[in-house]
Amino acid sequence: MSAGKIVGYVISGILIFFGVLFLLSAFAPDTGVNPVERLVVGVILIGIGLAIIVIIKMREPKPEQKVVVEQKIDFSGDIELEKLQCKNCGAELDKKSITLAQGAVVVSCPYCGTSYQMVEEPKW
Numbered sequence: 001m002s003a004g005k006i007v008g009y010v011i012s013g014i015l016i017f018f019g020v021l022f023l024l025s026a027f028a029p030d031t032g033v034n035p036v037e038r039l040v041v042g043v044i045l046i047g048i049g050l051a052i053i054v055i056i057k058m059r060e061p062k063p064e065q066k067v068v069v070e071q072k073i074d075f076s077g078d079i080e081l082e083k084l085q086c087k088n089c090g091a092e093l094d095k096k097s098i099t100l101a102q103g104a105v106v107v108s109c110p111y112c113g114t115s116y117q118m119v120e121e122p123k124w
């Protein structure tokens with residue numbers, strides 16, 4: 001919490017405190033002071049105090065949203081995963097059936113059980 005914030009909270013706290021005092025004194029036995037005036041002053045003080053708190057809250061930076069880092073297998077080449085099919089049975093393969101073993105991309109087909117090393121087609 002920054003010093004500015006603390007000062008803001010203290011000031012707003014004092015304002016609200018005195019505002020409540022004014023409100024209470026408005027209902028106190030006759031002191032010769034116009035109670036309506038005190039009510040108005042009390043409400044204004046509390047209002048300012050609350051406004052300061054609201055301003056402080058609004059200026060607070062929102063907590064950073066956690067960036068979801070999608071885990072991807074780091075292919076050295078550009079492989080189109082969408083069109084990936086099993087060499088053996090032609091079944092569509094997803095990312096789960098692809099693993100990296102000793103720097104080579106190995107495809108394990110969950111349908112026919114074949115596993116083979118993928119040959120990356122260079123693109124240029």
Ligand SMILES: [Zn+2]
Nearest residue numbers: 086089109112
């Ligand atoms: Zn297969």
